[in-house]
Amino acid sequence: xxxxxxxxxxxxxxxxxxxxxxxxxxxxxxxxxxxxxxxxxxxxxxxxxxxxxxxxxxxxxxxxxxxxxxxxxxxxxxxxxxxxxxxxxxxxxxxxxxxxxxxxxxxxxxxxxxxxxxxxxxxxxxxxxxxxxxxxxxxxxxxxxxxxxxxxxxxxxxxxxxxxxxxxxxxxxxxxxxxxxxxxxxxxxxxxxxxxxxxxxxxxxxxxxxxxxxxxxxxxxxxxxxxxxxxxxxxxxxxxxxxxxxxxxxxxxxxxxxxxxxxxxxxxxxxxxxxxxxxxxxxxxxxxxxxxxxxxxxxxxxxxxxxxxxxxxxxxxxxxxxxxxx
Amino acid sequence: xxxxxxxxxxxxxxxxxxxxxxxxxxxxxxxxxxxxxxxxxxxxxxxxxxxxxxxxxxxxxxxxxxxxxxxxxxxxxxxxxxxxxxxxxxxxxxxxxxxxxxxxxxxxxxxxxxxxxxxxxxxxxxxxxxxxxxxxxxxxxxxxxxxxxxxxxxxxxxxxxxxxxxxxxxxxxxxxxxxxxxxxxxxxxxxxxxxxxxxxxxxxxxxxxxxxxxxxxxxxxxxxxxxxxxxxxxxxxxxxxxxxxxxxxxxxxxxxxxxxxxxxxxxxxxxxxxxxxxxxxxxxxxxxxxxxxxxxxxxxxxxxxxxxxxxxxxxxxxxxxxxxxxxxxxxxxxxxxxxxxxxxxxxxx
Numbered sequence: 046x047x048x049x050x051x052x053x054x055x056x057x058x059x060x061x062x063x064x065x066x067x068x069x070x071x072x073x074x075x076x077x078x079x080x081x082x083x084x085x086x087x088x089x090x091x092x093x094x095x096x097x098x099x100x101x102x103x104x105x106x107x108x109x110x111x112x113x114x115x116x117x118x119x120x121x122x123x124x125x126x127x128x129x130x131x132x133x134x135x136x137x138x139x140x141x142x143x144x145x146x147x148x149x150x151x152x153x154x155x156x157x158x159x160x161x162x163x164x165x166x167x168x169x170x171x172x173x174x175x176x177x178x179x180x181x182x183x184x185x186x187x188x189x190x191x192x193x194x195x196x197x198x199x200x201x202x203x204x205x206x207x208x209x210x211x212x213x214x215x216x217x218x219x220x221x222x223x224x225x226x227x228x229x230x231x232x233x234x235x236x237x238x239x240x241x242x243x244x245x246x247x248x249x250x251x252x253x254x255x256x257x258x259x260x261x262x263x264x265x266x267x268x269x270x271x272x273x274x275x276x277x278x279x280x281x282x283x284x285x286x287x288x289x290x291x292x293x294x295x296x297x298x299x300x301x302x303x304x305x306x307x308x309x310x311x312x313x314x315x316x317x318x319x320x321x322x323x324x325x326x327x328x329x330x331x332x333x334x335x336x337x338x339x340x341x342x343x344x345x346x347x348x349x350x351x352x353x354x355x356x357x358x359x360x361x362x363x364x365x366x367x368x369x370x371x
Numbered sequence: 372x373x374x375x376x377x378x379x380x381x382x383x384x385x386x387x388x389x390x391x392x393x394x395x396x397x398x399x400x401x402x403x404x405x406x407x408x409x410x411x412x413x414x415x416x417x418x419x420x421x422x423x424x425x426x427x428x429x430x431x432x433x434x435x436x437x438x439x440x441x442x443x444x445x446x447x448x449x450x451x452x453x454x455x456x457x458x459x460x461x462x463x464x465x466x467x468x469x470x471x472x473x474x475x476x477x478x479x480x481x482x483x484x485x486x487x488x489x490x491x492x493x494x495x496x497x498x499x500x501x502x503x504x505x506x507x508x509x510x511x512x513x514x515x516x517x518x519x520x521x522x523x524x525x526x527x528x529x530x531x532x533x534x535x536x537x538x539x540x541x542x543x544x545x546x547x548x549x550x551x552x553x554x555x556x557x558x559x560x561x562x563x564x565x566x567x568x569x570x571x572x573x574x575x576x577x578x579x580x581x582x583x584x585x586x587x588x589x590x591x592x593x594x595x596x597x598x599x600x601x602x603x604x605x606x607x608x609x610x611x612x613x614x615x616x617x618x619x620x621x622x623x624x625x626x627x628x629x630x631x632x633x634x635x636x637x638x639x640x641x642x643x644x645x646x647x648x649x650x651x652x653x654x655x656x657x658x659x660x661x662x663x664x665x666x667x668x669x670x671x672x673x674x675x676x677x678x679x680x681x682x683x684x685x686x687x688x689x690x691x692x693x694x695x696x697x698x699x700x701x702x703x704x705x706x707x708x709x710x711x712x713x714x715x716x717x718x719x720x
Contacts, residue, residue: 236641
């Protein structure tokens with residue numbers, strides 16, 4: 046871990062986020078997307094956030110950069126409480142915290158040239174205009190491996206990998222300390238993913254960036270993250286240093302995830318030990334009481350796991366897991 | 372002889388004609404501006420009875436177009452310009468539309484990436500599978516219902532009789548994909564074409580679907596053509612791999628050789644660009660430079676040469692043929708042919 050001690054750059058404390066959804070005729074239901082999640086990220090560190098679809102990892106990422114409001118709990122970035130920010134101060138957070146999305150195309154206006162798209166944040170924050178802005182845009186594009194000739198072109202003229210470079214340049218142009226990258230490579234072709242991962246790593250070194258790297262691909266996360274947090278049904282179920290988590294996963298869900306990943310090597314793949322779940326896991330719905338994973342868990346012991354929700358607790362030094370039997 | 376033994380031995384029958392063979396397949400698309408480009412150019416391969424073969428490639432490589440050509444399912448404005456497709460000894464290209472429709476769903480089952488797009492949302496899952504059966508047989512309703520239950524149970528859906536009465540939206544993503552596989556298997560096809568069957572699924576569910584496909588091959592002897600961009604899936608499931616790039620097959624080999632001794636620079640680089648759970652910590656990923664090729668603007672010569680670190684002068688001018696460079700191992704690369712000893716694997720990174 047690269048953290049330098051002292052105060053963390055990002056601090057997430059007891060954050061919950063709910064959405065109202067229609068639960069059938071005239072009924073409203075509450076979807077608990079994020080439930081009581083806490084963690085810190087040190088300056089210069091990369092925290093990987095993994096989980097399956099619907100685990101709440103993307104929602105949490107958006108809450109942290111204040112694209113979504115928290116229902117309870119607090120997020121602090123560089124000493125400033127995110128939720129308390131209003132108006133100009135709320136916008137000023139975005140100078141420090143930026144987001145890179147899975148599909149940069151959806152976050153780039155197709156009618157804006159790349160120059161205009163990158164000039165917009167500079168204008169909004171009254172940083173630079175005209176020639177000064179152009180120089181900054183050129184530098185940001187260059188940092189991301191794109192030539193200045195891209196400036197006069199439109200997003201749809203670029204391939205997926207190039208668009209993601211532009212998306213990263215746009216996040217980078219405000220010189221943020223912290224970037225939330227939400228599945229930044231999962232929509233890209235396999236041969237392009239490594240380019241983007243390497244670029245993110247180079248930029249981190251050059252600009253001392255702090256990352257929250259959200260992904261469902263555990264091999265990519267292992268490659269890029271110093272520490273890894275695992276979410277299941279809106280809860281943080283395990284968090285540990287990357288090596289510790291991959292070598293000694295403590296939560297049965299993390300163990301199941303890791304044992305499910307195919308290895309691109311026929312011999313190792315033949316020896317891969319798969320964890321078996323006692324139920325058809327594709328149809329098991331999460332438990333409403335107790336541990337949400339208990340309905341799929343091969344190690345669940347009833348009635349305890351079905352009734353009492355396990356708290357996130359230390360397993361060893363800097364390794365936390367939310368399981369009664371971890 | 373167990374079912375598994377049967378499947379393994381059936382994969383390489385001596386002298387028996389292949390289940391499916393494709394020769395020199397060319398598929399062209401014409402854009403609204405009247406511009407014509409080739410999605411596949413000269414694709415050829417075969418699949419033996421009981422074999423599981425992977426067609427690997429990135430988006431735009433022509434892998435899905437190749438798979439859809441087998442059943443003449445090329446979407447408008449694409450068309451098969453030339454080529455020969457032989458299934459069970461019969462010429463598919465010369466079959467009537469009606470005959471091809473019979474083939475589809477009867478001898479050849481198909482499973483696609485997005486089951487929600489292939490299932491009718493207002494029909495019960497069981498009825499849809501039943502329809503797939505009754506289209507190709509004149510069984511009694513009670514017999515068909517029993518067969519639907521059997522199929523759903525076989526693909527690992529718990530309480531199949533009850534679940535047959537559900538609508539697609541009541542199924543999870545993994546269950547929908549299982550239902551699609553059940554439909555693909557409805558009439559005991561000789562060949563199942565699975566186009567990115569796990570791409571939309573979470574990793575734990577993906578693992579279950581892969582195991583299901585493996586069991587189907589082992590127990591029923593169904594041949595499978597797996598179309599995927601995920602090389603890791605290939606390692607666990609397939610006996611032979613075809614790698615596609617820019618509408619061409621650039622490498623073909625048994626799975627073990629593809630992973631141990633990849634020959635084509637594209638395959639070699641691709642395998643080294645993927646982070647793995649067992650790779651060395653902190654090691655920089657080897658990236659393939661440049662962008663995937665645009666089928667509308669393919670370079671002359673070898674289509675991979677602009678991104679290839681091993682390219683020689685000839686690569687920019689002449690297109691190399693797909694040539695056998697070791698028994699059962701083919702690659703489309705001048706560097707390999709010029710001097711077979713100097714493989715990319717010995718060039719320092």
